[in-house]
Amino acid sequence: MPPPRLPTLFLLFLTAAAQDSDPGPDCTGRWIHIRQLPPQFNLDLLSNCSEYPVSGDFCPFVANHGLGQKTHNSSRSWYRTDPLMLELIFHRRMLEYPCLTPDPSLAAAVYLPYYAGLDAVRYLYGPDQNSSFLHGLDLFRFLTRTDRPSIWNRRRGHDHFLVMARPAWDFSQPLSNDPPIFGTSFLELPEFFNITALTLESRAYPWQEQAIPYPTSFHPQNLGFLQSWIQRVRRTRRSSLMLFAGGGGISANPNIRRSIRLECDNVTALSTEGTGFEKFCDFVDCSSGICEHDPIRFMRPMLRASFCLQPPGDTPTRQSTFDAVVAGCIPVFFEEQSARRQYTWHMAEEEYGEWSVFIAKEEVVGKGLRIMDVLMGIPRAEVRRMRERVVGMIERVVYRKHGSSLGLRSKKDAFDIAVDRALQRINSRVHQILSHSLHSSFHSHM
Numbered sequence: 004m005p006p007p008r009l010p011t012l013f014l015l016f017l018t019a020a021a022q023d024s025d026p027g028p029d030c031t032g033r034w035i036h037i038r039q040l041p042p043q044f045n046l047d048l049l050s051n052c053s054e055y056p057v058s059g060d061f062c063p064f065v066a067n068h069g070l071g072q073k074t075h076n077s078s079r080s081w082y083r084t085d086p087l088m089l090e091l092i093f094h095r096r097m098l099e100y101p102c103l104t105p106d107p108s109l110a111a112a113v114y115l116p117y118y119a120g121l122d123a124v125r126y127l128y129g130p131d132q133n134s135s136f137l138h139g140l141d142l143f144r145f146l147t148r149t150d151r152p153s154i155w156n157r158r159r160g161h162d163h164f165l166v167m168a169r170p171a172w173d174f175s176q177p178l179s180n181d182p183p184i185f186g187t188s189f190l191e192l193p194e195f196f197n198i199t200a201l202t203l204e205s206r207a208y209p210w211q212e213q214a215i216p217y218p219t220s221f222h223p224q225n226l227g228f229l230q231s232w233i234q235r236v237r238r239t240r241r242s243s244l245m246l247f248a249g250g251g252g253i254s255a256n257p258n259i260r261r262s263i264r265l266e267c268d269n270v271t272a273l274s275t276e277g278t279g280f281e282k283f284c285d286f287v288d289c290s291s292g293i294c295e296h297d298p299i300r301f302m303r304p305m306l307r308a309s310f311c312l313q314p315p316g317d318t319p320t321r322q323s324t325f326d327a328v329v330a331g332c333i334p335v336f337f338e339e340q341s342a343r344r345q346y347t348w349h350m351a352e353e354e355y356g357e358w359s360v361f362i363a364k365e366e367v368v369g370k371g372l373r374i375m376d377v378l379m380g381i382p383r384a385e386v387r388r389m390r391e392r393v394v395g396m397i398e399r400v401v402y403r404k405h406g407s408s409l410g411l412r413s414k415k416d417a418f419d420i421a422v423d424r425a426l427q428r429i430n431s432r433v434h435q436i437l438s439h440s441l442h443s444s445f446h447s448h449m
Contacts, residue, residue, distance in 0.1 A: 030102035036110035048121040068095040080223045083296040089168035090118040095405045096418045107154045112429045113163045120168035126187045138187035143194045160197040170204035170318045171212045204320040214345040215421045216400045217322035220298035226410035236331035239306045243285040246308035248301040250290035259314040259364040305330035337364040348424040358392035
């Protein structure tokens with residue numbers, strides 16, 4: 004079966020969406036120019052959606068402009084969303100941004116609709132794996148030589164930003180690696196040191212990166228659907244103390260996931276009488292990726308759990324953290340890098356203790372600390388207060404559906420916050436550069 008003719012359909016949509024953009028009353032310092040890129044950097048990558056190595060056929064997840072197919076026909080807010088589609092979701096939402104300008108000289112920032120995560124697949128798994136140090140150079144040549152290089156040169160890329168729907172580690176292979184290891188070198192290229200890259204997980208040190216939330220499967224299209232879900236989250240009875248939805252932990256080597264699974268197995272035999280819970284630990288086995296596009300499998304258990312355990316996996320962060328927030332389930336972290344040092348635009352670092360629990364994995368794995376004992380030791384009034392803070396964060400971490408109602412647009416979602424903070428960062432950076440330039444120019448004429 005041939006892949007769908009996505010580029011033609013999507014181009015028609017882009018034109019219509021751009022015409023629907025309605026400038027807001029005050030765009031001072033907020034004007035954004037969307038750089039027009041050749042389809043090889045975005046739309047052509049979608050047309051091959053059934054042919055990507057390892058990833059297999061991801062055409063179903065391209066549906067609904069990146070939200071994926073609905074979980075069931077009657078669903079109005081729930082989709083089978085793949086995190087890799089965040090680049091497409093973000094692009095679609097940027098076309099509704101109220102302060103777009105066709106004149107790059109008037110823009111505070113320039114958005115690059117480059118689907119970097121999709122383009123990286125051929126370097127990560129495909130025939131170009133040994134050329135992964137080349138990832139991004141075609142884009143750089145286009146920006147600086149082929150098409151209006153003055154747009155890039157005006158700020159040397161400091162005013163450009165893009166979304167990269169993978170952890171930054173996937174784009175951080177040192178240029179000196181020979182032979183190459185997993186990853187591309189996009190973020191290691193000096194050519195892109197000045198851009199702002201919005202990634203699903205950032206490294207601790209580079210200036211250019213900022214982590215933004217993984218997309219969940221919940222994409223409401225009006226305020227009523229959002230409020231209805233929040234009401235359901237608030238009234239659901241939390242019959243389980245804690246829940247772990249994930250895979251791993253089956254090896255004999257000590258690690259936090261193994262400790263969690265062993266504890267879950269052990270506490271099932273304990274009496275819950277007088278505790279207010281029907282079970283102390285619930286486990287949803289998500290091995291082999293079976294939960295990735297099936298939110299029903301884990302969302303209902305999360306709604307019934309008081310705490311959701313968030314151990315690190317291949318990288319410190321997990322999409323499950325945001326699924327837990329949407330379910331009103333209090334996250335339990337075991338590494339500082341899991342979220343506290345990551346999503347600072349959407350979750351203030353100094354407020355983590357107000358809506359989450361931190362238990363050092365070394366205490367659990369090395370010293371035998373029982374997670375259940377820590378959680379049972381938190382006063383119930385404190386648990387209720389923490390959950391209310393979690394519920395209050397739902398609207399900040401979801402990506403609402405494109406074309407949503409005016410009422411819902413009055414609430415800032417994950418996209419709105421990401422764009423606002425990216426603009427703040429870019430404006431601050433450009434101001435510093437201009438101030439330094441003026442200062443240097445002044446002294447050179449003294």
